[in-house]
Amino acid sequence: MQPVGAVVPLKVDIAEKTFRSARGVSITALQDLSFEVRQGEFACLLGPSGCGKTTTLRILLGLDKDFSGSFQLPQGGSNRIAAVFQEPTLLPWRTVEQNVRLALPKSLRAKNLDGLFDTLGLAGMRSLYPAELSLGLARRAALARAFATEPAVLFLDEPFVSLDEQTAERLRHLLLTVWSARPTTALMVTHNLREALMLSDRIIVLAPRPTHVLGVFDVRLPRQHRNSQVMSDLLRSFHHRFPDVT
Amino acid sequence: MTALGTDGTRDAPPSMSGRRSLATALVPALTVAVSLLALCLLWNLAASVWPSRAFPGPAQVWQVLLREAANGDLFYHLGVTLGRVAAAYIVAMIIGSVIGVLLGSYRRVDRFFNPWVILFLNIPALVVIVLGYIWFGLNEAAAIxxxxxxxxxxxxxTMREGARTLDPSYAEMATVYRFGRLDRIRHILLPQLQPYLAAASRSGISLIWKIVLVVELLGRSNGVGFQIHLYFQLFDVAAILAYTLAFVAVMLFIELLLVQPVERHATRWRRRPA
Structure with missing residues (x-):
C-alpha cells in the first residue's frame, strides 16, 4: 500500500533541554540531539532508562515547549499526530469503541472500524470499559486509537513495557500487522534492543545524559526475514558497532 | 464474608437467585418503612402524653396536610419553593464549579482569591439575604x-479539591489527539469531577432549601417559607409541620428518583464494589 501523503521527513534538532529542580539545580537532559526519520520509516530511539527518551518524545508531541532548538513533523496527508503512551491512557468512563472514536476528527467519527478491531482482536470488546480489560488488551485498544486516526506520524513510548514477554511478543506482531497495512512514519522509544531490532528500519542509539545521538544502526532486511538466526546476527553486528550498549 | 455471599448467589440456579435478589431488594425498603413507622408511633405516644396545641400528633398534621392539599395551597407553595430551589441550585453549581475549577487549576489565582473564598464562606446567610433585598429590592432575582x-x-x-486531583495524562492525550473544547469538557473534565459534583450537589440541595425558606420568610409572598411564617403568627404548629414534612417528602423523592439514578448512570463504568 502507498504511504499516505507525507513527503517531508521527521527532522529533529534539539539544541538543549534543561530541567530546573525545585531547589534551583538545573539538569541538562538533552544536548545537541539531532536525527532524522525518513518518510514511511519505522525508527526506534534506543537508550538506557532515564536517558531522556520520553523527554524527547514529549517535546515532539508538543507537550513540552520549554527547550531550545527546533523540529519538523512530517507534513502532508492528514497532518495529524498519534501517540501510544507508556500507560494505555484510555478514558475509564468511556467504552473501548468510544475511546477510539473520540480521538478521531469529527469528519472521521463515523468511519468503519471493523477491520482494525478485528486485526487487533478487539472485535468482541468494543463495548467494554477499560477497567474490564487486561493490561495487554488495554494496550491493544491504545494501538487501535492511534492507528484509527490515520496519522502522518506515530509516536510510541515503550508501549510494551510491564507486560509478560509472551504478551509483549504477540503485541509486537500485532503492531507490525497494523503498521504494514498502512506504513506510517513512526518513532518508538524503547530500551529493549531485541524489540528495536525486530521492529525498526533504523535504530537511533542514544548516549546517557546529557542525551545525544551515539550513532544510527540501519536494518535493511525486510521484517518477514528476521528469523531467530538473522536476529542473532543482527545482534552481533550491533554489539560490534556499539560495544558499550547493552 | 458478605462479599462471598453475594458472589455465591451468582452461582445459584436462576430461580433461587431471582427470589433472593427480590428479597435483597425488598429488605432495605421494608427497613425504611418500619423505621419511619416507629418514629410516627413514638411521636404519637409523646403527643398523647403531653397534649398541647404546640405539639400536635401525626393524625392532626395529616389532617392539615389533606386540607391544604384539597384547597390547592400546598401544591402551589411547594411548587414555588421547589422552583426557587432549582434555580438557585443551578446558578450556584455552574458559577461555583467554574470558579472552583479555575482556582484548582491555577495556584497563583488560588493564592490571591483564597481569602475571598474564606470571607464568603463565613458571611452568615441572613446577612447576604438582607443585603440582597436592600440592594436589589424585594424581587425574585434578589431572592434566588x-x-x-x-x-x-x-x-x-469542593470543586477546587476536585480540580486538584485532575490527571494530567488525560489532558495530554486530549492535546495530542486534538480534542475540541467541548469534547474536553464533556469527556475529560466532567467525568473526572463527577464525584466532586455529586458531593457538592448532595450537600447543596439540602442547604439551599433551608436558605430558600429564610428568603421566603423575609421577603416573598408565597412559598413554603412564607406559609410557615404565616402559621407561626397564627401559632398553628400542625400546619408548620405539615408544610415542612411535605417538602421533606418532595426532597426525598427527588433524591430517590433523580439524584440516585443520575449518579448510577454517571458511575456505570466503575466496577461494582464486591
Missing amino acids: GAVAVNKIPNVVV
Missing part, C-alpha cells in the same frame, strides 16, 4: 441570587 451566593463558596471549595 442571595441563596446562590450563600451556596457558591461551598461549591467552590
Whole structure:
C-alpha cells in the first residue's frame, strides 16, 4: 500500500533541554540531539532508562515547549499526530469503541472500524470499559486509537513495557500487522534492543545524559526475514558497532 | 464474608437467585418503612402524653396536610419553593464549579482569591439575604441570587479539591489527539469531577432549601417559607409541620428518583464494589 501523503521527513534538532529542580539545580537532559526519520520509516530511539527518551518524545508531541532548538513533523496527508503512551491512557468512563472514536476528527467519527478491531482482536470488546480489560488488551485498544486516526506520524513510548514477554511478543506482531497495512512514519522509544531490532528500519542509539545521538544502526532486511538466526546476527553486528550498549 | 455471599448467589440456579435478589431488594425498603413507622408511633405516644396545641400528633398534621392539599395551597407553595430551589441550585453549581475549577487549576489565582473564598464562606446567610433585598429590592432575582451566593463558596471549595486531583495524562492525550473544547469538557473534565459534583450537589440541595425558606420568610409572598411564617403568627404548629414534612417528602423523592439514578448512570463504568 502507498504511504499516505507525507513527503517531508521527521527532522529533529534539539539544541538543549534543561530541567530546573525545585531547589534551583538545573539538569541538562538533552544536548545537541539531532536525527532524522525518513518518510514511511519505522525508527526506534534506543537508550538506557532515564536517558531522556520520553523527554524527547514529549517535546515532539508538543507537550513540552520549554527547550531550545527546533523540529519538523512530517507534513502532508492528514497532518495529524498519534501517540501510544507508556500507560494505555484510555478514558475509564468511556467504552473501548468510544475511546477510539473520540480521538478521531469529527469528519472521521463515523468511519468503519471493523477491520482494525478485528486485526487487533478487539472485535468482541468494543463495548467494554477499560477497567474490564487486561493490561495487554488495554494496550491493544491504545494501538487501535492511534492507528484509527490515520496519522502522518506515530509516536510510541515503550508501549510494551510491564507486560509478560509472551504478551509483549504477540503485541509486537500485532503492531507490525497494523503498521504494514498502512506504513506510517513512526518513532518508538524503547530500551529493549531485541524489540528495536525486530521492529525498526533504523535504530537511533542514544548516549546517557546529557542525551545525544551515539550513532544510527540501519536494518535493511525486510521484517518477514528476521528469523531467530538473522536476529542473532543482527545482534552481533550491533554489539560490534556499539560495544558499550547493552 | 458478605462479599462471598453475594458472589455465591451468582452461582445459584436462576430461580433461587431471582427470589433472593427480590428479597435483597425488598429488605432495605421494608427497613425504611418500619423505621419511619416507629418514629410516627413514638411521636404519637409523646403527643398523647403531653397534649398541647404546640405539639400536635401525626393524625392532626395529616389532617392539615389533606386540607391544604384539597384547597390547592400546598401544591402551589411547594411548587414555588421547589422552583426557587432549582434555580438557585443551578446558578450556584455552574458559577461555583467554574470558579472552583479555575482556582484548582491555577495556584497563583488560588493564592490571591483564597481569602475571598474564606470571607464568603463565613458571611452568615441572613446577612447576604438582607443585603440582597436592600440592594436589589424585594424581587425574585434578589431572592434566588442571595441563596446562590450563600451556596457558591461551598461549591467552590469542593470543586477546587476536585480540580486538584485532575490527571494530567488525560489532558495530554486530549492535546495530542486534538480534542475540541467541548469534547474536553464533556469527556475529560466532567467525568473526572463527577464525584466532586455529586458531593457538592448532595450537600447543596439540602442547604439551599433551608436558605430558600429564610428568603421566603423575609421577603416573598408565597412559598413554603412564607406559609410557615404565616402559621407561626397564627401559632398553628400542625400546619408548620405539615408544610415542612411535605417538602421533606418532595426532597426525598427527588433524591430517590433523580439524584440516585443520575449518579448510577454517571458511575456505570466503575466496577461494582464486591
